[in-house]
Amino acid sequence: MVKDPRWRWALAVGAAVYLALALGTLDVNWARVADGLERGARFIGGFLAPDFTTRWRDISQGLTESLTMTVTSTVAGVLISIPIGVGAARNLAPPAVYYVCRAIIALSRSLQEIIVAILLVAMFGFGPFAGFLTLTFATIGFLSKLLAEDIETIDEAQAEAIRATGASWLQLVTWGVMPQVMPRLVGLSLYRVDINFRESAVIGIVGAGGIGATLNTAIDRYEYDSAGAILLIIIGIVMAAEYASSHIRRWVQ
Amino acid sequence: MAVTRRADGGFDWRLRTPRQSLAQWALWLGLVALTVWCWEVMTETTIWAFVSDAPRQAADIAGRAFPPRWSYMERLWGPLWDTLNIATLGTLLGVAIALPVAFLAARNTTPSALILRPAALFVIVASRSINSLIWALLLVSILGPGLLAGVIAIALRSIGFIGKLLYEAIEEIDARQVEAVQATGASGPQVLTYAVWPQIAPAFWGVSVFRWDINIRESAVLGLVGAGGLGLQLSGSLNTLAWPQVTMIIIVILAAVVASEWVSAKVRHAII
Numbered sequence: 318m319v320k321d322p323r324w325r326w327a328l329a330v331g332a333a334v335y336l337a338l339a340l341g342t343l344d345v346n347w348a349r350v351a352d353g354l355e356r357g358a359r360f361i362g363g364f365l366a367p368d369f370t371t372r373w374r375d376i377s378q379g380l381t382e383s384l385t386m387t388v389t390s391t392v393a394g395v396l397i398s399i400p401i402g403v404g405a406a407r408n409l410a411p412p413a414v415y416y417v418c419r420a421i422i423a424l425s426r427s428l429q430e431i432i433v434a435i436l437l438v439a440m441f442g443f444g445p446f447a448g449f450l451t452l453t454f455a456t457i458g459f460l461s462k463l464l465a466e467d468i469e470t471i472d473e474a475q476a477e478a479i480r481a482t483g484a485s486w487l488q489l490v491t492w493g494v495m496p497q498v499m500p501r502l503v504g505l506s507l508y509r510v511d512i513n514f515r516e517s518a519v520i521g522i523v524g525a526g527g528i529g530a531t532l533n534t535a536i537d538r539y540e541y542d543s544a545g546a547i548l549l550i551i552i553g554i555v556m557a558a559e560y561a562s563s564h565i566r567r568w569v570q
Numbered sequence: 571m572a573v574t575r576r577a578d579g580g581f582d583w584r585l586r587t588p589r590q591s592l593a594q595w596a597l598w599l600g601l602v603a604l605t606v607w608c609w610e611v612m613t614e615t616t617i618w619a620f621v622s623d624a625p626r627q628a629a630d631i632a633g634r635a636f637p638p639r640w641s642y643m644e645r646l647w648g649p650l651w652d653t654l655n656i657a658t659l660g661t662l663l664g665v666a667i668a669l670p671v672a673f674l675a676a677r678n679t680t681p682s683a684l685i686l687r688p689a690a691l692f693v694i695v696a697s698r699s700i701n702s703l704i705w706a707l708l709l710v711s712i713l714g715p716g717l718l719a720g721v722i723a724i725a726l727r728s729i730g731f732i733g734k735l736l737y738e739a740i741e742e743i744d745a746r747q748v749e750a751v752q753a754t755g756a757s758g759p760q761v762l763t764y765a766v767w768p769q770i771a772p773a774f775w776g777v778s779v780f781r782w783d784i785n786i787r788e789s790a791v792l793g794l795v796g797a798g799g800l801g802l803q804l805s806g807s808l809n810t811l812a813w814p815q816v817t818m819i820i821i822v823i824l825a826a827v828v829a830s831e832w833v834s835a836k837v838r839h840a841i842i
Binding site for chain 2: 335339340342343344345346349350352353354356357360381382384385386388389392427428429431432435436439440441442444445446449515516518519522523529532533536537539544548551552555556559
């Protein structure tokens with residue numbers, strides 16, 4: 318890859334020095350780690366023998382919040398993403414609209430969900446409503462970007478044919494563009510359902526509702542068997558969602 | 571394509587049969603009903619007074635958060651360095667574990683399709699389903715707060731991502747090259763080094779650098795649960811309601827994200 322041997326050596330030495338410096342900053346408190354090993358063993362035990370029943374009321378409430386948040390935020394996110402995605406496609410939108418929509422996408426993509434969640438919890442109060450807004454915001458950046466890229470690479474011949482019939486802009490989008498991007502939009506939305514569920518498990522840590530809040534409480538109380546049960550439920554639902562969405566995508570396309 | 575008969579005996583061409591379009595309407599209706607029902611369940615406990623109060627709150631926070639406290643930057647260099655180290659060391663550890671897991675999970679290189687392959691696939695799915703923040707939450711409670719918990723959390727989350735993309739790359743390699751090397755009488759490790767590895771190396775480096783870029787983003791917020799780095803300062807500033815510092819930290823995180831994205835794009839461009 319690197320042609321000059323001197324550069325190769327310099328890179329190797331630089332990497333080694335960096336690694337030594339980075340490992341030096343770790344500053345591990347071994348006594349604390351040794352203490353923790355017993356807890357680690359208990360956690361692995363809790364994972365192998367999960368306790369679904371003791372905290373079932375909390376778990377089921379967290380799950381309901383997470384699942385409803387996932388559905389509503391994906392639907393709202395898709396509905397908002399479609400106009401923004403169309404606006405961010407260079408071949409459909411005038412430059413002014415294009416730059417505004419691209420700015421919205423860049424903003425949504427560069428802020429992490431968890432930071433957005435912190436700010437929205439501060440504004441809207443604790444609970445799943447702030448989580449819903451966070452996930453919707455994150456969905457917009459993801460879906461609009463991919464949708465815009467998809468629209469920019471459509472088959473221009475079909476759009477041209479519709480335009481030649483004297484169709485208006487709206488008719489062009491409905492008959493020339495939408496049929497070409499619809500299968501991929503459905504696929505991406507299903508993929509986003511999956512991501513939103515996974516994220517809903519995280520934003521609860523900062524107070525935005527969902528299974529993450531339950532998990533946080535369980536870990537804070539050192540109830541590793543309940544935490545193990547929650548993690549297993551998350552893994553199971555993600556697996557099921559992935560399996561189902563790959564089937565639906567094959568059926569749509 | 572379906573043909574229906576009009577009352578006057580002529581024919582109509584339609585995209586869908588009546589049964590198909592009815593099914594489609596039912597599907598959409600079901601989706602709308604599900605969304606409305608989910609909305610009802612979700613907002614049961616929402617306090618609408620807080621929601622309607624949000625614009626005022628937002629204006630209040632924005633008023634406190636600007637201008638950012640630029641002088642705070644001198645106390646952020648250390649955490650920024652920690653964040654970089656968490657991401658880099660975590661990626662290295664994750665790659666080291668993901669590589670063997672990917673070989674166990676790929677259909678054409680796994681030593682046992684019956685036991686080891688499902689086990690490796692489960693490791694990949696489990697790691698992918700759980701966000702690094704949750705891993706960090708667990709590890710902080712097990713190992714105590716600090717960078718080590720962050721490094722391991724990043725590594726655990728990276729295994730699934732790198733493992734999945736890598737084992738798909740391994741399954742797509744050209745079998746003829748493997749066969750050619752095997753025909754020379756090469757041993758198992760020799761086949762891996764001379765036939766399999768050269769074919770997946772570009773994917774391997776590309777995926778690793780891409781994951782490093784994502785890890786910079788994630789390690790920036792891991793401190794919220796006590797795993798060190800910029801997030802630790804963020805949580806401290808949030809707890810003391812020091813909004814100008816919060817703005818400053820968010821600016822630093824955004825700059826780090828943009829810089830890492832630039833580096834990873836450059837490196838991937840050089841490799842591929």
